[in-house]
Amino acid sequence: MLDPHPDLTSGVIYGLGWLYLLLFLLNVGWTRRSYRQDGHLHLPDLFGGTEFPAATLWATYSVVLLMLALAHLTGFSTPEGFLIRMPVFARQMIDSVLADARFFFLLSVVLFALMIIWRRWLLKPTVAWCLFNLAVLFMTLSLTDYDFRQIVGKPDNVPIVGMLYIVGFFTWLYFSRAVENDDRIAKGLPKVEEENNEKVLVWPDLVYTELICMVVLTVVLVGWGIALQAPLEEPASSVKTPNPSKAPWYFLGLQEMLVYFDPWLAGVVFPSVILVGLMAIPYIDFNPKGNGYYTFNERKFAIITFMFGFLPLWIGMIILGTFLRGPNWNIFGIYEYWDVHKLELLNNVNLSEWFWLSMLNTGMPMPGPEDSGLVQTGKILLRESPGLILVLVYLIALPPLMAVTIFRKFFFRLGFLRYMVFSNLVLMMAALPIKMVLRWTVNLKYLVAIPEWFFNI
């Protein structure tokens, strides 16, 4: 019987063979580097205590890759019997973690924290190379899954996969520069950027680099344009919405915010706050260090705050929106079939409903049509008072509270006005993960829900 959704096809196996071959060649180069630089490893005395070059391990690994490549390149004619594929239990395990937004977010935050704590260790070339290999192997193995290929191979999404690798590389690059400078500062040596900065090499160094970049970019764009078809769909109709209906990848973070907030908040206020907040950074920042050179230790708070906003909140939301959101905007695992009828119970409750109905067991004070305008307003405000008080406390009482506790130093350095701007920006930023977590954990819909005035928080 012919499977309409085969995990493996001849074309996939053949393509993966070339991918393994490429990875093999890269690792041959790495083996050569390792042989020259990595030195020797000691076997424990139990096994004889002999010494051998560390490159032996890489050579073995490379040989395994070559055999994988050959197996793929020769065995592609019988895809049904081909054994090298992602094991089912691994797929289920990964799906069960990723398909739950709480775990996904927790994972991204934990990875973010580990990245900062272990930055020194992650920067070692061998570790970085291992991570790169793992990332590529995860990709090649995952590509043996039909549903994963459907998501990743969509012309819309291919560049996002590339972007993830690029984000990883540049984060690594930043840390490698920053840690080197931090070490130099600790030893009292000049920073990397301060050495040899007497002259800037323009010709041919810079100009050739630019030329090469230009040529490579053009080649990539042309190749992209030829290889991937434009994701065109049926003619637009105002009553037919594609399911799932996804924004362009760079707006998926916004789209994800819209799931948790009212449109005017997630679509207008927050983007404006993000833009204005980024513009305000130079005026808020009182730390003169880190200008013109990479560093981490000298401005930990600024860098961690920015990176948290960028990596788990922005890139993480793009990943969530691209690879995990499926039909009806439900969350699916990366190997899960996009079932339109997947049932996800999301009976969300507003804070006011929970407060009046569940906690006090009384009716909600609803404005009646016969009430006068003033009475209606009073009733609405009373109904939403728990949420309103909470929001006001969050935005008005927390800044002074933080000023005398965790942000003491900031308050003295910034002065009242600048501190207020700063603390409100931080609170606004924190509002997103807080609201997301509340939605995922206790199904909270809105803290303040006043649909009568189009005002929901």
Added chain:
Amino acid sequence: MAAKKLTTEEILARARAQVGSGSGSTPSADDTSSAPEPAADSPAAESEAAEPAASPSEGTPAAAGKKTPASTADILAMARAQKKGGAAAKPAAASAEKPAASAKPAGAGKTPTSTSDILARARAQAKGGAAPAAAKPAAAAAKPAAKKPAAAGAAGERPTVAEMVKAVRSDAPAPAAKPAGPVTPPLPSRRPPVVQKKEPQQSRRGFLRSTVGLLASPFAAAWILFSGATMAATLGLARYMMPNVLVEPPTTFKIGPPGDYPPGVVSTKWKAQFGIWVVQTVYEGENIIYALSTVCTHLGCTPNWLEGEQKFKCPCHGSGFYINGINFEGPAPRPLERYGIRLAEDGMLEVNKSVKFQQELGQWEDAASFVSVV
């Protein structure tokens, strides 16, 4: 200008000009002069033409061919010259001779006339004069003086090469010591300054005439045309905003008898055409038919009716609505809206999309928002 150190590119350009100058470019020598103007910026193409012109003026008296080559550069230059053939040999050899030539006047103490001369001499002194191995830069340095004329030659009114040579000879007694530099040829005659005519007293007629003249000038005409065209385009755009035909579905339309809509069923047959769902269900203890808007109350996408789950589900942000339109999941803050509906006189249901009824405002109580079914 020549006041900078020579860049690699310039030196290369000159070297190429030196090599490339063959017999073919000799005729152009007649047109050129050796006015001592700084002209280091001239492209290689110009210097190719200039090179042979400069060479005879300096090299001919020096009996270039006889001299033993002193440095690698000299040998190379000579070899190249030999390869090119008889006609080329002379200028090339002459140019190889230049370091020596250009080095000399620096010692002779002749007053330099321009910045480029001073620089050329300084360089010649520093490099060519001290070590013959550095002959090439010096030769190149001597050249700026000879280069510009190729460009200027077209202007005419300049001394010919013969005149130049003559002037050079009469100026300096030592025949070998001649970079083209210090020679000061007569400046081209300048255009006499425009004498401002005295403005005549403005008369009324003169004023009118000048106004008409201003309006008729090509500049004014162009501006008038441009403004006119812009205005026409704007008007055209304004007209474009009001289409001749506006295809909009009628806001009031019949959707058939109530019997077409059995209880508990969401009819999606008018979704594409009119953007409504017609539903018969029990709402607040009453069996009614109503028309729901297909616009999600969150951000305006079109939800889908999922029969199996008995809910409307929006594909954009996951809002969910019960069959009666009440929101219960996702971010939608309020229920779907109802349109006006009534039982027309002919027994058909008639939907009126020009009015809408919102539950959160208590408008679903309005009798115009549903039709009761017995």
